[in-house]
Amino acid sequence: MIATIAWTGSAIRILDQTRLPEAEIYLDLDDLDGLCEAILNLRIRGAPAIGIAGIYGVALMALHAAEGSWQGAAADPERRFLQSAQRIREIRPTAVNLAWAVDRAVDCFTAARSRGASLKDAAAAVLTAARELHAADLDASRAMGKAGAVLLKQGSRVLTHCNTGGLATGGLGTALAVVFEAARRGKAPCVYVAETRPLLQGARLTAWELLREGIEATVVVDGARAWLMANEGLDLVLVGADRIAANGDTANKIGTLGGAVAAARYGVDFYVVAPFSTFDLNLPSGAEIPVEQRSADEVRCLGGKYVTPKTAPVWNPAFDVTPAELIKGWITEHGILQPPFDGGLRQL
Amino acid sequence: MIATIAWTGSAIRILDQTRLPEAEIYLDLDDLDGLCEAILNLRIRGAPAIGIAGIYGVALMALHAAEGSWQGAAADPERRFLQSAQRIREIRPTAVNLAWAVDRAVDCFTAARSRGASLKDAAAAVLTAARELHAADLDASRAMGKAGAVLLKQGSRVLTHCNTGGLATGGLGTALAVVFEAARRGKAPCVYVAETRPLLQGARLTAWELLREGIEATVVVDGARAWLMANEGLDLVLVGADRIAANGDTANKIGTLGGAVAAARYGVDFYVVAPFSTFDLNLPSGAEIPVEQRSADEVRCLGGKYVTPKTAPVWNPAFDVTPAELIKGWITEHGILQPPFDGGLRQL
Secondary structure, three states: OOOOEEEOOOOEEEEOHHHOOOOOOEEEEOOHHHHHHHHHOOOOOOHHHHHHHHHHHHHHHHHHHHHOOOOOOOOOHHHHHHHHHHHHHOOOOOOHHHHHHHHHHHHHHHHHHHOOOOHHHHHHHHHHHHHHHHHHHHHHHHHHHHHHHOOOOOOOEEEEOOOOEHHHOOOOEOHHHHHHHHHHOOOOOEEEEEOOOOOOHHHHHHHHHHHHOOOEEEEEOHHHHHHHHHHHOOOEEEEOOOEEEOOOOEEEEOOHHHHHHHHHHOOOEEEEEOOHHHEEOOOOOHHHOOOOEOOOHHHHEEOOEEOOOOOOOEOOEOEEEEOHHHOOEEEEOOEEEOOOOHHHHHHO | OOOOEEEOOOOEEEEOHHHOOOOOOEEEEOOHHHHHHHHHOOOOOOHHHHHHHHHHHHHHHHHHHHHOOOOOOOOOHHHHHHHHHHHHHOOOOOOHHHHHHHHHHHHHHHHHHHOOOOHHHHHHHHHHHHHHHHHHHHHHHHHHHHHHHOOOOOOOEEEEOOOOEHHHOOOOEOHHHHHHHHHHOOOOOEEEEEOOOOOOHHHHHHHHHHHHOOOEEEEEOHHHHHHHHHHHOOOEEEEOOOEEEOOOOEEEEOOHHHHHHHHHHOOOEEEEEOOHHHEEOOOOOHHHOOOOEOOOHHHHEEOOEEOOOOOOOEOOEOEEEEOHHHOOEEEEOOEEEOOOOHHHHHHO
């Protein structure tokens, strides 16, 4: 468990992910500017984690409204609250979780006020909603961990991709939650961590998370995964997901598909670990998932220095789509599922 | 064609590859220390290229012996020549081409001397041998280029790995020689360059080589190759080789196998381009090829900064072995071959 984010009573305490793995620095964010800067500059990242940061942020704004503890004067605390919430909502416009969490908090506040609650009581209601969302995230992680841990044997050799741990969520993770639970059960998993170019979330964040928990973790370059499977043997691949279509096709960080193709050739079971919120049953298949291109400089520059010719063309998709046929199962907070998910998921 | 290495009449002129792609700097190496430093610090790299650097180096030492132009005194020029050649031979002990080229040059020198040749004539003989080796390397590249270029159609989309161009050889390359020849024939190939972690030879060197020749080149992270094939379509993969066993199993830079596995899944033809000197018919299969592990810091550090926890375990094999069944053909200076090579190659 990582203290990715916590409520101190008067501030949001986050672990500054831009300083990892060099230094473990916690920041107490107690005003709007500080919170916005932290989300914008990826001090906290990962869709579930910034959703939680956003809802705690709105709770903080409600507290300021109730206590008059804004920086500067505020003639109309309610109006300033709504403006502040709107600003939080728009820090990272593509992060669906952030907008969703902020809307939930604002609805909670306005519902309380329309019932005649005081500003103080409305603020308390928002804080309760924030704590509930955070707790639900941790519950889902624990449930995914339990559902998946049964797949690991003693000393199982697991490959993972990107960062799917506590840093990306409320503190436990998705694919890494399975590893953590297996370790808790004494199975001593041995994890290979794909460094995950271009942004190296595997090397920077996943290796740090696993090693600090005393779990065996070995970093490999993404290109080495096929040879790892062919030569060293591997029991399992566990990855997260950005979006899962109704037929099971799964969008995830670029590089995931290459691991799945290699796993299929070398007979290694490949599992996706994701909560229900990641399933998008309105999409019949992965062909409907749009894949955004990210900045060329993510590939061209390392440590502030160009490693390619400065104007070299780059093809840098944010993620790829692994077809369902390469995936053995989808580990969720309600067990290991198989497509078509329609019936089961819509019911649940 | 790149002026990777040339003989000026009194010095070895090399393109300093450690400064690429930022700057195109040529160094004239006219003494033993400078040559050793350049090879040791990878200012010139690639097995064929350092073989050529080594044989020119011995020619330079023979010239010093003949002209008494050493730095410092030399009582016995012949002895100092042999000591210098031995020092060149040992700069990079795992580079087979370097030892082979130095031995060839020393044999040439001692044979001339035992026939009663003057030091000056013996030095001339070594220089002739060096020029011949360099010319033979360029001839082999041209022949591989011609043999392979027929596989490319107009605008063919080609994926390559690592650096297999003029920088790695006497000036033209292996897999890139095929691309250069296709471009010369007006086929306008479109090349995707895998950046090739950990040392980024694709991003740093291959992209530079292709773009300076006006060939369309797009850099991708190694993990993006499967999605590139699945989503964008690709006609051909062309890679080099470090060592090819009698059955066709091919050792090459780490990451090659992952590309071959993806190519097999997406129906993309995968070719190896290598001169005869790369075939090792004493090895029945790839299982007999030893794969060395390289330094963990190649993966841990980028631009002098740690991106992983400082002591994170790393699995960093120098290359991988692609099984023959994933390879459609072996493009050599004598045409496109198929295993078993035994009969044909031994005859040639």
